[in-house]
Amino acid sequence: MSLDRRRFLVLLGGTAVLAADLGRARLARAAVPTGTPSAVAPWFTAGTGETEMRRRALSWAVLAPSPHNRQPWRVALEGDDSLDLFCDLERRLPHTDPFDRQITIGLGAFLETLVLAAAEEGRAAEVSLFPEGEPAPRLDTRPVARVRFAPGGGAPDPLFSAILDRRSNKAPYAMDRAVPADALAALAASVRHGGRVATATGAPEVSQIRDLALSAMRLEMETPAAARESIDLLRIGRAEVDAAPDGIDLTGPMIEDLAAQGILTRENATAELESGSPGPIMRQMTAYGLAPIEASPAFLWTTTAANTRADQIAAGRDWMRLNLAATALGLGLHPLSQALQEFPEMADHAVRLRTTLGVAPGETLQMLGRLGYGPAVPPSPRWPVEAAIREG
Ligand SMILES: Cc1cc2nc3c(=O)[nH]c(=O)nc-3n(C[C@H](O)[C@H](O)[C@H](O)COP(=O)(O)O)c2cc1C
Numbered sequence: 001m002s003l004d005r006r007r008f009l010v011l012l013g014g015t016a017v018l019a020a021d022l023g024r025a026r027l028a029r030a031a032v033p034t035g036t037p038s039a040v041a042p043w044f045t046a047g048t049g050e051t052e053m054r055r056r057a058l059s060w061a062v063l064a065p066s067p068h069n070r071q072p073w074r075v076a077l078e079g080d081d082s083l084d085l086f087c088d089l090e091r092r093l094p095h096t097d098p099f100d101r102q103i104t105i106g107l108g109a110f111l112e113t114l115v116l117a118a119a120e121e122g123r124a125a126e127v128s129l130f131p132e133g134e135p136a137p138r139l140d141t142r143p144v145a146r147v148r149f150a151p152g153g154g155a156p157d158p159l160f161s162a163i164l165d166r167r168s169n170k171a172p173y174a175m176d177r178a179v180p181a182d183a184l185a186a187l188a189a190s191v192r193h194g195g196r197v198a199t200a201t202g203a204p205e206v207s208q209i210r211d212l213a214l215s216a217m218r219l220e221m222e223t224p225a226a227a228r229e230s231i232d233l234l235r236i237g238r239a240e241v242d243a244a245p246d247g248i249d250l251t252g253p254m255i256e257d258l259a260a261q262g263i264l265t266r267e268n269a270t271a272e273l274e275s276g277s278p279g280p281i282m283r284q285m286t287a288y289g290l291a292p293i294e295a296s297p298a299f300l301w302t303t304t305a306a307n308t309r310a311d312q313i314a315a316g317r318d319w320m321r322l323n324l325a326a327t328a329l330g331l332g333l334h335p336l337s338q339a340l341q342e343f344p345e346m347a348d349h350a351v352r353l354r355t356t357l358g359v360a361p362g363e364t365l366q367m368l369g370r371l372g373y374g375p376a377v378p379p380s381p382r383w384p385v386e387a388a389i390r391e392g
Contacts, residue, residue, distance in 0.1 A: 037238060039245035039381035043164060050385070053121060054083055054149060059385045060117035064320060065168050066106030067093055067337065068233050069380055071246050073110045074390050081150070084143040085111065086390075091246075092139070095225045096341045100139040101312050105366060107144050108316020109323075112193075114147065116160045124153030134309040145313070159190065159324040166323050167379065169332030172295030173372025179298045183329045187300065190325035193314035194304065195366065197322065198357065201298045208356050209299045213368070214290055216338035216349045221286045223345045224273055230285070231269045235381075245381030293336065296370040300333065301357055307364040315366035332374035340365055 032044040042062055050056040054077055066072060072091035076084045085107065092103050111127060118125040125147050132142040179201055188197045200206050220226045233247035237259045241249045250264075258264035264281060272279035278286070302318055304311040319335075326333040339349040350365075359365050 037381075038242045039249070040379050042382040042384055043379040045384075046164065047117070053118075053123065054081075055385060055389070056121070057114050057117040057123075057125075057149070058083075058388060060163055061110050061114040062382050062385050062388055063163055063166070063379075064106065064109040064113045065166075065323065065335070066109065067097060067102040068230070068248060069246050070103065070106070070233075071383055071388070072103050072106055073388050075388050076390055078146075082146065082148045085145040085147065086141070086143055087139045089139065089141070093229055095229045095343055096220070096337075098342055099137055101307070101342065101366075102337060102340075104139065104144070104309060104312035105316035105319060108313035108318075109320040110316075111145055111147070111313065112317035112320040113163065115317075116157050116163070118149050119154035120156050120160045122154050122156075123149045123151060125149055129310050129313055136309070139309075144309075159321060159328065162324040162327040164379075166327045167332070167377050168323070168334050169374045169377055170292055170334050171332065171374040171377050172292050173297055173332055173370065173374045175295055175297055175372075177297065177373045179331065179371055179373075183331060186329060187322055187325050187331075190321045191302075191318040192321060193317045195302045195315055195318040196304070196363070197300065197302050197318075199298060199300045199371065200357075205356070206296065206299060209353075209368075210293060210296050212339055212349060212353050212356060213293050213296075213336045213370075216341075216346065216353075217289045217293060217336075218286065219345060219349065220338045220341070221278075221282065221289065223343070226341070226343060226345070227273055227282070227285075228270065231266055231273065234266055234269070236264055236266070241381050245383055249381050292334065293370065296372060298371040299368060300371045301368040302366050303359055303363045304366055305363060311364065312366065319367050326371065330373065332370070332372055334370045336368050336370060340368060 032041050036044060042059070046059045046063060047056055050059055058075060062071065062073070070091040070093065072087050074086040074088045076086070078084055087103060087107060092100055097103055115125040115127065128146045130142070130144065131146045135142055184199050184201070191197055200209055230248060235241040235244055235247050235249045237256050238251050241251055255264060269281045272282045300322065302315055304315055323333050339346065339353040353368070354365055357365065
């Protein structure tokens, strides 16, 4: 059976296939392969080694996507069967995400993964959002969610089996391979939290969206406060990534070499930015951001009817489901948030994007992503599960 066909069956809920897949995945992950960088070890240890059910579910949830891979989740275990989820306020992106909308979406993706992991063990996770009120205009120290793991009642979801393979696939996608209509329909059918999903695959619309995304990427890199937020989060070389497995990770022989020579450093990138004319590092960072956008055969976006904190969590939960469904279909999905960012310089792009996508007045555009067939890419770094758990 071809990989795509097998994945499609899994997505459609082929329980037997799902069970076989999980069995294999668990066997394969009985040990972390020798030489695995510690930053990616959580992808091998998820679901293993934890005897406590909540910790086991959390070991899956930490694999969720988050803006700039900030992993903003902090959890306090409560009693025997509950936990409170908080945002680590230091992990926010104050310039590019001034109202913490995107960071809240990341917390929603984490919650969805947690719920899927609990269901896999037959537990229904009861989620109460913002039990002490919805914070505005920014998040605060109050809990984002209270989750109780009730025994029984959780029905396994086929999407669970895609968690280990899920990526925000930032590679160029094949431009000669269209995304078929049945895959688009399966994606739209995967959401459960009330978001509206729309896609573009036709030439004029795709090229309009692509041009806006390219222009927004250039603008972000030319806006000092926005670009500095990325520079400050660069982890350059294996040692830095393993020491702080979040942010924007740069690894590989050329990176190590440029770093060892003192050429590629955060200080040099900052100096280029402050000089007002991009040097080799900023030019390279911009090229790195632009290249995949050029190779985008399709786009997918989600909207919510309003923009409450609960809507943002729902958008994150639905994004996780879309990303898992895309994975199960063999498709790459890659968020492109520049034109959705809410800093003043981006306002004009945001308006143009809404118009291009036909977002209705009052609706909130929550996520935009590239969609297509891309190469397999490695998993991104993660802090281990213990780093997410704080004393209650
Ligand atoms: C709300 C949100 C916005 C994101 N925006 C972008 C983006 O603009 N560009 C990008 O390359 N990745 C974006 N990402 C993807 C993250 O960079 C990615 O989740 C993180 O690096 C971890 O990688 P992974 O998803 O492959 O595990 C976004 C993710 C989330 C949840």
